[in-house]
Amino acid sequence: MTKRKRYSAEFKARVALEAIREELTLAELAKKHGVHPNMISGWKRAAIENMATAFGKGTGSGAKNNDAEIEKLHAKIGQLVVERDFLANASVQLLGKRGRKW
Numbered sequence: 001m002t003k004r005k006r007y008s009a010e011f012k013a014r015v016a017l018e019a020i021r022e023e024l025t026l027a028e029l030a031k032k033h034g035v036h037p038n039m040i041s042g043w044k045r046a047a048i049e050n051m052a053t054a055f056g057k058g059t060g061s062g063a064k065n066n067d068a069e070i071e072k073l074h075a076k077i078g079q080l081v082v083e084r085d086f087l088a089n090a091s092v093q094l095l096g097k098r099g100r101k102w
Contacts, residue, residue, distance in 0.1 A: 007035070015040055016047040 015033055019026065019040050026037040033040075 012043045013047065016043040019044040020047065 011033075015029060015035070018024065018029055024032070026040055029040055030037040
């Protein structure tokens, strides 16, 4: 059984850029780099679709917003865990062991 070959992001980007330039055909690129032409087509399509994100505004502040959102969600998870444990203990005291489901 053969394993699938994994290609680095740099390699994919370089091959996709060559495909976008259209200096060689897909068949020639496939032979040159040793990959299937369908893979090159997929990489080219993905590169073209994601090209707009490189020039989108607010790319630098997106990471800060994500970090703040993650911190807020972690705090909420902590609060919910404390509430769940409190209610589980209260139900055991009121109902005995039959009230605990886990």
